[in-house]
Structures are given as C-alpha cells and as structure tokens.
Amino acid sequence: MPLTHRRAAQKKAELLEQLRAMELPAQTFRDWCPMLDDQLLSLMVGELCDRLRLMFFGNLAQDWSEFVLTDLGIYRYESVDIGPESRGFQCRQDLEDYLHLRQLRVSVEQGADLADIVPPLLAFSSSNPYLCSRQSCLLFQIAQQLERSGELEQALLLYQQSAHGEARWRQIRVLEQLGRDAEAYDQALAFSQTPGSDEESQRLERALTRLQRKLGLQMVKKPKAASETRIDLVLPAPTHGSVEIAVRDHLQQDDAPVHYVENTLLCSLFGLLCWEAIFAPLPGSFFHPFHSGPVDLHSPDFYAPAANTCSNAVYCNLNNPTTGN
Template sequence: MANPLDDPLYYLHNFRQVLLWLGQRYADLLDPDEQHFIQHFDSLPQASQALLVRMVMRKGMHFRASKLNYVEVGCTHAATAPLVQLGWVDEHSPLTFETLFALLQKGEVLAVFKPWIEQPKANKADWLEALAAQFTELRSFTQWCPQTTDTLYSLTVMDLCDRLRLMFFGNLHQDWSEFVLADLGIYTYEKVEFCAESRGLRSRDDVHGYLFLHGCQQAFEAGLALDEVLAHIATLHTDNPWLEKRRAKLLFQIGQYCERSAELDLAEQIYRQCAYPGARSRLIRVLERREDYAQAMALACTAQQAPESAAEQQHLLRVLPRLRRKLGEPALPKTKPRPVTRLDLALAPPDELMSVEYCVQAHLSEPDAPVHYVENGLINSLFGLLCWEAIFAPLPGSFFHPFQRGPADLHSEDFHQRRAALFAACFEQLRDERYKATIRQRYADKWGIQSPFVFWNLLSDELLEQALACLPAEHLRYWFERLLLDIRANRAGMPDLIQFWPAEKTYRMIEVKGPGDRLQDNQLRWLEFCGEYQMPVTVCYVRWAEPA
C-alpha cells in the first residue's frame, strides 16, 4: 500500500479535504470572508495553493522568502503573486521592533542596529530590551532593513484559517498535524457515521462564543488584570450548554488562581457563580480559610444532602468534623474506614531508573502467580473493549470529524443516559460467557484504534487472557458501573499492580506506596469501593533496607 506522504502535495490534499468538508457540512455557518476564501482557493494555481497551505501550517504569520524553499512549489515569488493580489499575503505589513527582532539572525541585527548596540559580543537576547525602548514605531520589513534583498510575506488570513480549523475540529487544540499522524499510521481513528446533526458548532454564535472564551483564556494566561478578564467573561450570552461548561471551567481555573494568590474575596465571588464540578467544595474551603465558619458549615450541610460526586462526599467527611469543632458543636461519632489488607516490604534500594512499583512487581511475581503493572489501564481497557459500540455510537453531537479519540460528550452528565440501552446490552453479556468472546474479538478487530479507555501499549495476549480467566464477571460489572457514574473522576486512582493465580482463577490488586508516600483521595475512594464489594486489594508499603 502506497504511503500518502510519498506525494509531495499530501498536505494540500488534506487542506482541500477540510474545505470540501466545511462546504458540505458548515455552509450555513460560513461568513462572507470564509465563503470567499473557499471559493477562490480552488481557482489559484496549484503552486500558490501549496505555498499558502505551507505557511498556514507553520508557526507564526511572518515568513521570509529565503526560508520558503519547497521543491513542489517552485519559485516562491511567482507562487506568492496571486496571494498578494487577493490580499491573503502582505509584502509591506507594519512590524513592531520585537517582531522584527525575532525574524532576524544575530548578525543581521548587528548589521542594522550596530550604532545602538553597546555590547556587540553579548547574546542576541541581551540586546532586545535596550533596542526596543529606542525603536517604538511600526515599519515594514524593507523599511527596517533597507539593505536586505530578502522579502517578508505576512499572512493576513491566519485568523480566518484558524476559524475554519475550529469549525472542522470543534476545538483549537487540534491542528493540521492530525492528518499527517493519521497518514503515517501513528494514530488510527474509529470510522463513525456522521449524521446531519453531527456538528461541533451549531451556529455562527457558537463560533463567536468559542473564540470569545478562547480570547478570555489567553488574556488570563497573559496576566491581564483579573477584574477585566472576569468582566469580559460576564458579557458572553449563549444558549449553548457546551459553551457554558467552557465558561464555567475557565471561571474555576481563575478561582483556583485566586486561592493560590490568597485573593480569597475574589475567589469566593467566582466560586459562587461557577457551576463547574468541584466549585462548591472550593467555596467551602475558601469560606473556612476566611474563618467564616458558619457560612462554610451551612453550605457543607446543604452539599451533604445531595453530594455532586464521590469526591465531594469524601471532602465533606473531612471538613464537617473540623467545622463543628471550630463552631463549638459536639463531635459526631466517627465512621471507621473499612480495614484494608496491608503488606510491608523491606526491599534493596533499586537502580535510579526503576520505580518502586516495578520493584514490588519483580519481588512478588512468580511463574504461577504473575504480577502486572496496570494501574488504571486494565479495567479501563476491558470496559472500553466490551462497550466499544456504545462508546462510539454515532449520536448527534458526539462525533463531527474523522479525528476523534472518543465522543465529544464523554464527560457530559447525560453521557450514560443517552446510551443507556446500549450499555445495558453490553453489561447483559456479563451474565454469561459472551463478554469474553466480545472482548477478545474487539481486541483483535480494533487493535491500535484510538479510544478514551483502551491502553493498547499496556495490553497483551497474556494479560488479556489472564484477566478474563481470573476476574469475576460480577466484579467487572461493579467496576464498569462505577466508571459510568463519573468517568472523569473514576477512571483514575485504581491500584498499581494486579496479581493473578490462573490455576485457582483468583486475583488481588496491590496499591504500592514508597517511603514517605501516602494514599491520595481518589485512591482511597477506590479502596473503599473495593472493600464494599469484597474485592481482594492490598496496600503495600515499601521501605528501603539498609545495605548489609
């Protein structure tokens, strides 16, 4: 089979594919400039198309002609002329000194600005601050460097192409390299049927809303005054639940930053208006830090009536006794945690590159009782293989481009509800031996295809067969049901190791803690869960033995 990358214009074919896809699925969302771009792109000479796409797929928006050397494009100046005529490339774009400085090599900066450079032998970066203070005006490249024979081409359609990329992917964190990675076979994606309603962005307002929040995120990360950022965020009006979740997540991140910066008044204000999971727990923490124990207690008691997650419930079990003490209220009887089997090991110090988990694995593993380092990978993978059809069901709003690792609504509150019948059919197989055949078949048929649950680099024939032989179907069902209760929280925190006894068809999970390490909250929740359903789990505490 021919390698698509053997074609020197592979990237142009990919870009054309995006434009065709957008023309077919997003025609009603395109503004006049975007429509004009798509219509006129096809009429360009192939060399001009190729050069434009090369620039779009590179970093930045300013490119020196001397750096644009592509065999398949030929003469850069000839290929650029039609782009300049359309206004998509500018030869005279005004540049700040900082922008120019990044485009020039050290010798070029020295040649142009030598009279203003006090230490010619210093590093290039050492000159920037002093020179920038002296040259504050905007000039074109040739005005800054009148002796140059080079030409600077500046893209004027980068923002437009970013909007097209946003509409295609439904996000801005994926870029054009997705095509290359897929062409190389590095990433393989499940082929899903796209229905007419399968679009990441449903209206032009959604496009504007996403870009608006992206700009707010960039402003926050750039250090803009928080009151300005928050005021800006508050001006967004949208009826799109997905965008509201993005807004809530951004507010949550700003609230956490305020906590770390001890701006507790502002953190409290943010958390009170934030619907992101965990915001209520953070607000309780902030109220406690501000010594407003009465309000913290009132909010904690309200949360206790209907915890939003196991994580919040765990937090409340810690904070409520503390608040009662601070308010002078009598202590409530403590609920003892379920006892967990403990294993203490004194092991020889390992080589520097060997983790404590691998040390325990090597120590405990026996030919008839192998130990595997699986952490979260095994249970998630078995779930992903058994429930593949439910996870990749082509429901509206779940899949809208060919490069999705999983459904877009994976972490939505109604993810399970929308697929309840499909998951029920998968779980029904756990009542007999059908689930084993399904998992084996999916393992063979779907090998290497991207999934939000399956860890292909972990799985092997041996591990899969031992797991299917030793893990009771009832335990699998308990794990899988817990995953669906809160995918974001419950897919992590599982014990590090698993040991199988294939002859007896039994197993135990082992959480490993090295010297000075302690159990994290999500690990404690999993241990409690395993204890509730009488699943064999051990916490192994390791200390390094003194040399003899």
C-alpha cells in the first residue's frame, strides 16, 4: 500500500509515523511482498569482518570508512613507514586477548557485578605492551568506581596492580582516606624519587607537604623561586583588539619588532623540529596508516624510546635545516 504523502527527501522517521497512523495489521514478510522469492539471504560474516577490521586497525572504534574519507581529503594523516614489527597484534593469541579484555570492559560499562570481572582481569597476562596498557586502563577505571562507592580497600588493591599514569597518585589519596597517613607518606616519598610525569611530581610534592603537616614531621623548605623581571605598564584602554595587542603595539620598535603568538609559536617550532621523532615508525607506535599520532603517546614508558629518537632527529635537523617537514 503506497504512502499518500511520501517525498524523496522525507526522513525515515516521518515515513514511519505515516505507517503507524495507517494502523496496518502485523503480517509476515511473505504476506507483505508475495511476489518476491521465498528465500531471504543474509550476510553472516559480521564477526569475521570485525576480526579483520581489528587486525588492521588494532581497535574496533575505526572502520573502513577511513579509506573513503582519506581519499576524499576529509581526513589527513602523516605517512609513516610501517613494518611487520609495528603491528598491534603479533599472533592469534593477541587477538583473542584483546577481545577478552574488550568483553570485560563492556561488562563493566553495562553494570555487571565487579566481583565477576576483577578476578579474570587480574589473572590476565600478555607479552604485548599494547594489551597490558589496556588491562591497566581497565583496572584503573574499576578502581575509580570502587573508590567513588567507598570500597577503598578494594580500590587500593586495583590501583596497586595498575600501571596507569595516575594509579600511583590515587594510591596516596586512598591511603589518606583510610587514615593510613604514615603509609601514604612513605609511598609518596618513594614515588617522588622516580616520578612518572611532571604532573605526578607536582601532585606528590603537594601530598608530601600535606602529610608532613599531618604527621608533625619537619617541613622541608622549598627552594626559592628564581627572581623574575617584571614590567608594569599603564596604557589607555584599547579601542580595538585585546590587551595583549595593546601591549604589543606599545613595545613595538622599528629595530625590534614585537609579535604576539601566545603558545602557538613554540609548540609549532617544537613540532617541526621533532617531526621525524614524533612519527618515527617505532614498534607499538603506529599500527596502520590512519593514526593521527603515536598510539603509546601517553604510556608511562613512552619517554625513553622517544627521547633517544628525538635527540637524533633534533641533531640531524639542526645540522641540516632542509630535512624534516
């Protein structure tokens, strides 16, 4: 039965509303379309296609539309010379382990009982750093849930088992919530000897100061900050533009031009100088041609291999300014 108000540009939701308004009886497909063949064919290789997509991309978030969007110029990626050693999965077991971890994560998101998820997650082991990082992220995610729900002892256990970048810092906070300040102080002191990042170093420094005060320990004096050169200006309110532009115009001289660039200049220069290092085809950094940056950029062990590559790239670029991008 044709729809009376159907238009070519009409949305499916509008067509559905028209069908519902007609109050047609429920029928089988054969009753609706008696002239078609009795046989309906369905493609039953969805799971296989997902596995092939996972093998190529290293994740199930990207799909084959990346090829089309890249050809159309909508997505643009840096060309990286990717070899067999750069693959996200080196064997079939890596693939099975990824799907196992993904199923555990889906179960967490669907609100499954954590008591059924934590034991197999803690028992998981792999020689693949990419999979280990995914395990650490999921452990950290569950630990956060437990911490928010007040199950601090269980949260502490998972934080201790996780290599997530914020797991050590959260251990200190949980120990403080448990009233175990002396243990928190010892942990913070030990972690501060080998901080994983500048952010963690600053957080541990604040924690040590707070815990020293709580425990009545002698406060360690902070080194005095380096003196700064300050210029105080009193300028008329700008009639157009911002305060920064007004300061730029005031300081401008013919023999000493002034440019206002905020943080963009240094970041851009650093990116150009270290471009070869950022997009070096190190194992575990790029799995396929559709990465906008290294996969392991935020992993705890990113610094060591990247620092060596960056040093070499900077040396080459400084001695040969025509190299790089």
